[in-house]
């Protein structure tokens with residue numbers, strides 16, 4: 001276990017009132033990794049982060065930091081630091097004094113302390129503002145102070161709870177790059193909680209997608225984006241089309257799924273242990289793998305009725321209704337999608353045999369309660 005900075009094994013959290021906030025959380029986080037826990041509000045991200053930091057007790061399961069079982073240790077005995085969304089800076093102390101505080105508490109000798117503090121203040125780009133107080137700083141600058149303060153003790157792991165949540169759009173874009181750079185330079189493991197898929201996918205080496213107290217999928221940004229494993233991830237991340245049907249038969253790593261009058265080729269991902277013939281299932285097809293017009297080389301086709309068009313940069317997404325209540329998005333480069341559709345116009349939509357992928361369904365706490 002020594003090669004991992006943080007390990008969570010079957011961690012559960014039920015609050016005294018009975019709320020099950022986290023169910024069977026498992027993760028292995030390597031040294032120097034930037035990990036994002038991503039999911040909608042209330043899914044258990046903050047609770048998980050607080051359990052890692054020792055601010056919240058796990059109901060069951062084990063937590064290891066740098067190979068040591070810390071499950072029963074208080075925060076002060078864990079090699080973690082935490083950065084909150086509300087910066088909680090000391091208003092009457094300067095930048096330097098804010099950053100210096102914890103070292104002073106530890107009784108570090110003055111010259112060494114000053115050297116460390118200046119180094120950190122320079123690293124977060126606040127050298128010229130070192131003698132200012134928080135209310136003379138912008139939101140982004142205050143955030144850098146909070147970051148410097150959290151990092152000054154050189155923790156093994158920095159825990160960040162929605163660190164960019166309070167910043168406006170432009171500043172957030174800048175800080176995303178900055179945070180990532182600082183993390184790389186220091187080589188400290190970062191675990192960041194966010195509900196923004198853009199933040200998670202652009203900053204993290206590893207993303208843990210959560211919903212309703214459970215982990216939906218763990219993977220690199222690319223894996224999560226290009227290979228969603230569950231229905232929730234396919235809906236929550238990226239631009240995926242979600243289709244539903246009944247599994248009719250299987251041939252090797254492909255199943256045939258019947259949906260209304262259509263039969264689709266759908267790939268079985270390697271991670272799926274078995275498929276059940278006759279079962280109702282969801283599968284996803286990325287919007288950029290669907291094509292308008294008839295393509296004889298593609299195995300899947302369906303008739304759609306045009307609804308609207310969305311524009312994003314050089315991409316154009318045409319939206320169609322297929323069957324009775326399914327909407328599909330077809331994302332193409334503007335140069336390919338040169339046709340101007342009329343509302344309700346019929347169009348053929350095609351995708352290759354391996355573009356459709358079967359999805360798993362991971363049930364969260366609400367559905368579990370219903371089933372009990």
Ligand SMILES: Nc1ncnc2c1ncn2[C@@H]1O[C@H](COP(=O)(O)OP(=O)(O)O)[C@@H](O)[C@H]1O
Pocket residue numbers: 015016017019020021039040041042043044045046047048
């Ligand atoms: N101290 C607490 N006591 C009781 N329930 C709590 C407490 N803290 C959080 N919860 C509940 O636990 C669930 C997960 O909360 P949280 O971890 O804060 O979610 P997130 O950070 O993903 O928004 C929510 O249903 C929330 O209401």
Ligand SMILES: [Mg+2]
Pocket residue numbers: 042045046047193
């Ligand atoms: Mg939270």
